[in-house]
Amino acid sequence: MIRFETPVRPAPVAPVREHVVRLHGREVHDPYAWIKAENWRAVLEDPKALPEEIRAYLEAENAYGEAVLAGTDALRAALVEEMRGRIKEDDSSVPEPDGPFAYYTRYREGGEHPLVCRQPRDGGEGTILLDGDALAQGHGYFAFGSIAHTRDHARLAWASDTEGSESYVVRVRELSTGEDLPDRLERVAGGLAWSADGRALYYVERDENHRPARVRRHLLGTPQDDDVLVYAEGDAGWFVTLGETRARDFAVISLGDHETSEAWLLDLADPEATPRLVAKREREVRYDVEQRGDALVILTNADGAEDFKLVTAPLSDPSRGNWRDLVPHRPGTMILDHAAFSGHLVRLEREDARPRIVILALATGEEHAIRFEEETYSLGMRAGEEYDTTRMRFVYSSLTTPGETFDYDMASRERVLRKRQEVPSGHDPAAYVTKRLFATAADGARVPISLLHRADTPLDGSAPALLYGYGSYGIAMPASFRTNILSLVDRGFVFAIAHVRGGTEKGWRWYTDGKREKKANTFEDFVACAHALCEAGYTAPGRIVAQGGSAGGMLMGAVANTAPELFAGIVAEVPFVDVLNTMLDADLPLTPPEWPEWGNPIESAEAFAQILSYSPYDNVRPQAYPAILAMGGLTDPRVTYWEPTKWIARLRATMTGGGPIVLHMNMGAGHGGASGRFKHLEEVALAYAFALASVEARG
Missing domain, CATH: 3.40.50.1820 (Alpha/Beta hydrolase fold, catalytic domain)
Incomplete structure (x- = not known):
C-alpha cells in the first residue's frame, strides 16, 4: 500500500510577521x-x-x-x-557535420553528464573535447551552458554553471592540447559568438540584478576587465541574447520582452565592429532575423500578421520600409521558426495544434510539406551547422513513438532515419493508445487535450489521471515521447496534456486570450479539461493529479x-x-x-487588482x-x-x-x-x- x-x-510553523x-x-x-x-x-x-x-x-x-x-x-x-x-546509458547524438568535423554529445555507461565530442566528418574515431563527468567532480551541481567552436576548429569556448543560478563561467579550450587558456569570463548569460578570425569572443553579461543586459567583446589573452562594451540595453524590462546567422557573417544581438523585439547585426569579420540596427523597436512588433546572401529573411508579426509571416529585406537597409512579403500571413497557421540555406528556406509551422515542416525552393518558388499520420505528435526542426547544403534534420515523436531523428534532403525529398531512440527495458507502442480530444470552456472555446494510456486500461471512470498544464508566454506543450511518464501509465494512469490558452497551440490569439486581463481563461480551460476527462470516462473527480511547473505552477x-x-x-x-x-x-x-x-501593478491599479x-x-x-x-x-x-x-x-x-x-x-x-x-x-x-x-x- x-x-x-x-x-x-x-509540520513546521512559519512565524507570522506583519508586512x-x-x-x-x-x-x-x-x-x-x-x-x-x-x-x-x-x-x-x-x-x-x-x-x-x-x-x-x-x-x-x-x-x-x-x-x-x-x-x-x-x-x-x-x-x-x-x-x-x-x-x-551509453547514448550518443547523431553527429552534426561542420567542415572537416562532425560534432556530437554522448554519455558513458553510468555517466551523469554529457561528453562533448567530435569525429572526422566522414566517420572515424571520436575525440572527447569536454568531459562533463570530470568537470562536475567536486560540485553539487553542474550544467553546461553555451558551447561554440572557432571556424578553424582550433578552440572551443564553453560555459558552465556550478550553482544552478544560470550565471555561467566561460573558459576557452585549446583543442590541440586539451588545455584551457587562462581566460576566464564570469557572470555570463546567453549565447557565445566567435569573431571570424577566432581571436575574439562575444558574450552576454549579467548586470547587478542578474539580468542579461550587455554584450562584450573579449580579446583572447586579456583580462575580463578590459573587455569592450559592444551593446548595453537601457530598458530593465528587456533581456539580451546572442546568436549567429546560419551563414555566419553576423552575430545577432536579439533584444526583447514578451511582446516586442529588436535585433542588431555585428559583422564578425570586422574586429572593431559596432552593431547595426535591423529595424527599430515598435511596441508589440516582434521579429527574428536570418541571413541569405545579401538579404535578410525575417519572421515577424508586423502589419497585423497575428500568426506571423516571413519577409525579406536587403542587408544594405533592412529597416521596416524595405520589408517585402515572402510567405504571407495565414490566420490560424502560426509560423514558429525558420532557417535559411543557400538554396532553400525551411519553416516550422503549426495549425490546430499539429506541427509541420515546409520547404521552399528559392530558385523556383515551389514548396512542399513534410507530413505525418499520427493524430497527435511532436516535431522539432534542427537546421544544423552548415549553410551551403541541401540537408536539414528533424526529430519526430509522439506520446507512443520514441524519438526518431531524420536527415532530409530538401532537393530530392529523400528521408533517411539516422537514429531511433532506444528504450533498453523495452517499449511496445502497440501496447499504448494516444489520441486527442477537446474540452469546451465556459466561453465555448475548444481546448485540445493530448492523451496517453495503456490499451488495457479500463475507461470506465475508475482510472487515475495525471493532467499536465502550462499556459503562459505563448509556449506550447508538445505531445512528445516521455519515457518517465510510462511509470505512471503502466500503473494504470491516464496521462493528459491540457493545451490551455496562454500557449500557442492554436495560434497567437490562443496566447493573447490567456494573458493579462484574460489570464483567468488559462485556469478555467484547465478545469474544463479535467471535467472533460471525467465526462469521457477516462477518470473521475478526486482521482486526478494536476501537475505543472514555473508559470504552470501558478496554474x-x-x-x-x-x-x-x-x-x-x-x-x-x-x-x-x-x-x-x-x-x-x-x-x-x-x-x-x-x-x-501579467501587467504592471506598480503603475496600474487595474493590473494590481487583476493580479490580486x-x-x-x-x-x-x-x-x-x-x-x-x-x-x-x-x-x-x-x-x-x-x-x-x-x-x-x-x-x-x-x-x-x-x-x-x-x-x-x-x-x-x-x-x-x-x-x-x-x-x-x-x-x-x-x-x-x-x-x-x-x-x-x-x-
Whole structure:
C-alpha cells in the first residue's frame, strides 16, 4: 500500500510577521515576507550566504516532507530504477557535420553528464573535447551552458554553471592540447559568438540584478576587465541574447520582452565592429532575423500578421520600409521558426495544434510539406551547422513513438532515419493508445487535450489521471515521447496534456486570450479539461493529479484555490505562486520583462487588482485542499525559493482540511532542479510517488 505517513513531529510553523503592501488605495498583507532574504542576490551566487533562520526553516520543511513520504521510499527507489532502465546509458547524438568535423554529445555507461565530442566528418574515431563527468567532480551541481567552436576548429569556448543560478563561467579550450587558456569570463548569460578570425569572443553579461543586459567583446589573452562594451540595453524590462546567422557573417544581438523585439547585426569579420540596427523597436512588433546572401529573411508579426509571416529585406537597409512579403500571413497557421540555406528556406509551422515542416525552393518558388499520420505528435526542426547544403534534420515523436531523428534532403525529398531512440527495458507502442480530444470552456472555446494510456486500461471512470498544464508566454506543450511518464501509465494512469490558452497551440490569439486581463481563461480551460476527462470516462473527480511547473505552477496554485474538489493531488514544480509581490519588486531579475505578460501593478491599479484576483498565494482560503507537493530550488533566479515556501506556509495556516502539504526545496540547485540525468530522476520519482500516494489516499 502506498500511503502518506503521519510524522512524529508536526509540520513546521512559519512565524507570522506583519508586512503590509499599500498601493492604489488597497492593503495586501504578506505575513511571510521575511522568508525572502535581504541578501537574495548573494544567495543566487553562493547558497551558503542564506541567513541561518531561513536555512533552518527550509531544512525543517524538507525533513517534514521526507517524513510524510517515508512510506514511499521503496516505491521511489523502484521508480528510479525503472526510469533509469529506459535510458540508454551509453547514448550518443547523431553527429552534426561542420567542415572537416562532425560534432556530437554522448554519455558513458553510468555517466551523469554529457561528453562533448567530435569525429572526422566522414566517420572515424571520436575525440572527447569536454568531459562533463570530470568537470562536475567536486560540485553539487553542474550544467553546461553555451558551447561554440572557432571556424578553424582550433578552440572551443564553453560555459558552465556550478550553482544552478544560470550565471555561467566561460573558459576557452585549446583543442590541440586539451588545455584551457587562462581566460576566464564570469557572470555570463546567453549565447557565445566567435569573431571570424577566432581571436575574439562575444558574450552576454549579467548586470547587478542578474539580468542579461550587455554584450562584450573579449580579446583572447586579456583580462575580463578590459573587455569592450559592444551593446548595453537601457530598458530593465528587456533581456539580451546572442546568436549567429546560419551563414555566419553576423552575430545577432536579439533584444526583447514578451511582446516586442529588436535585433542588431555585428559583422564578425570586422574586429572593431559596432552593431547595426535591423529595424527599430515598435511596441508589440516582434521579429527574428536570418541571413541569405545579401538579404535578410525575417519572421515577424508586423502589419497585423497575428500568426506571423516571413519577409525579406536587403542587408544594405533592412529597416521596416524595405520589408517585402515572402510567405504571407495565414490566420490560424502560426509560423514558429525558420532557417535559411543557400538554396532553400525551411519553416516550422503549426495549425490546430499539429506541427509541420515546409520547404521552399528559392530558385523556383515551389514548396512542399513534410507530413505525418499520427493524430497527435511532436516535431522539432534542427537546421544544423552548415549553410551551403541541401540537408536539414528533424526529430519526430509522439506520446507512443520514441524519438526518431531524420536527415532530409530538401532537393530530392529523400528521408533517411539516422537514429531511433532506444528504450533498453523495452517499449511496445502497440501496447499504448494516444489520441486527442477537446474540452469546451465556459466561453465555448475548444481546448485540445493530448492523451496517453495503456490499451488495457479500463475507461470506465475508475482510472487515475495525471493532467499536465502550462499556459503562459505563448509556449506550447508538445505531445512528445516521455519515457518517465510510462511509470505512471503502466500503473494504470491516464496521462493528459491540457493545451490551455496562454500557449500557442492554436495560434497567437490562443496566447493573447490567456494573458493579462484574460489570464483567468488559462485556469478555467484547465478545469474544463479535467471535467472533460471525467465526462469521457477516462477518470473521475478526486482521482486526478494536476501537475505543472514555473508559470504552470501558478496554474496549479490557481486551480487548487478554485476547484480543489477535482483533484486528489497537486504537484507544483518551481511554482510561480507569489505573483503580485514578485511583480511589485522591480529589482528581481525577471520582473520588468514580465510586466507585458501579467501587467504592471506598480503603475496600474487595474493590473494590481487583476493580479490580486488570481495570485495563488494571495487567494489561499479556509477550505479543504488536495494533497500538495511544491518543489523549489534555492538558487533559482526565475522563480525564487521564497515563492513556494511562503505559499506552503500560508496553505498550512489557512486550510481547514485535506492535505498533506509538502515542500521539497533543493538546497543546491535552481530552476531546472537537480543536475545529472540520473540524479534528476530522484526528483521525478518524488513527484510520481506523491501522485500515487495522493490517489491512494482518496480511495
